[in-house]
Amino acid sequence: MTNNSENKIFLLLGFDKFVIVVLNSNNEFVYKKETLTNNKSNQIDLDFLDNFLSENIFKIEKELNEFVENIFLIIAHQNIFSIYLSVKNKFDNIIINSNSINKLLLEAKNCCKKTLENLEILHMKIDQFYIDGTYFKTLPEKKNYKNLSIEISYICLPKKISKTIEDVLGKYQVSINRILSFDYLDSFLNNKSDNLYSIALKILNGFNENEVHITNKNIKKLSFFEKFFNFFN
Secondary structure, three states, X not given: OEOOOOOEEEXXXXXXXXXXXXXXXXXXXXXXXXXXXXXXXOOOOHHHHHHHHHHHHHHHHHHHOEOOOEEEEEEOOOOOEEXXXXXXXXXXXXXXXXXXXXXXXXXXXXXXXXXXXXXXXXXXXXXXXXXXXXXEOXXXXXXXXXXXXXXXXXXXXXXXXXXXXXXXXXXXXXXXXXXXXXXHHHOOOOOOOOOHHHHHXXXXXXXXXXXXXXXXXXXXOOOXXXXXXXXXX
């Protein structure tokens, strides 16, 4: 068997179903298996997950003639939540560039360091820029301003939950490449031609230019901010 990095594997752990899919280099489905969980607790049934992986991991490896070594995990969970904060530049009359934005993001990270230490950051994004009394959704072209602040949100999952999933996957020598929030991905599903996995690929490739990616493993295209914000790596 070989390892073909062109194939991307997504594991969806939803409230009512588990889905595992494999996309080839053309982002076409080459494998898909879905099963209802019949789970009423809104918690992940780890035994059910173990059986689901046992049924499908070896089938995928046999069909593709390659090892499954890592996956992208998409998760819907009642314990996923957001943390919001705002940070302001401490100096007036600034030039907005990668350095000034990076300083604010580092400050935000340090402010939340203790809060975030037991949390898995699924997504970090800049929600708004507040520049000289005006809100902007994206960074405007003008570079010189008197005042700058940014509003940031973290979408988080307790590490104890991600760790239990990692332990089950570890039985099959599979690691998690990146964890994505189902609700976050679903918020971008406006085009009928898209599906959850095509949206996931777009997000991983920088579709939301205000998202600061927490990892850049196996990502070919970087989002606007990821080009210079590498402090999570």
